[in-house]
Amino acid sequence: MEYELAELTEAKRQIDSTLHKLYETVKTFEAKENAARYKSQITLAKRRIKAFEIAVSFIEAEIARKS
Template sequence: MRHEVGGRAGLDNAGDFRRDELAEAKKQIGSLLNKLESSLKTLMSKDDPSRYKSQDALTKRRIEALRIARRLIEREMG
């Protein structure tokens, strides 16, 4: 199945992405991870962190998903 990626048509197979595209994706994932980890620290430091349980759980799940994505990109890059 074809889809549009960064202004170009690509295939669903990760092997069809250029190395520079994978490197940029890894960089962007790293940036998102830093922001989410910072956000998580802020949530945990609130006066009543239990008020933010759902946000905390969602942020943790997103962090884990992005870590998996980064590892898969690293594996694909070799």
């Protein structure tokens, strides 16, 4: 599928915003007194971070190709 540069840029902006929130979520859970209790939430957030980082790298490559 082909996407316009504006669509790619907006998608990257939205993912970057979500990534920021996920980083903060991980920090919050890890700072809790009993962080082990939140292990599954921390793992899930870290997996989502990795997935979004991969998506961003593909979007950035496509933006560079179109520029």
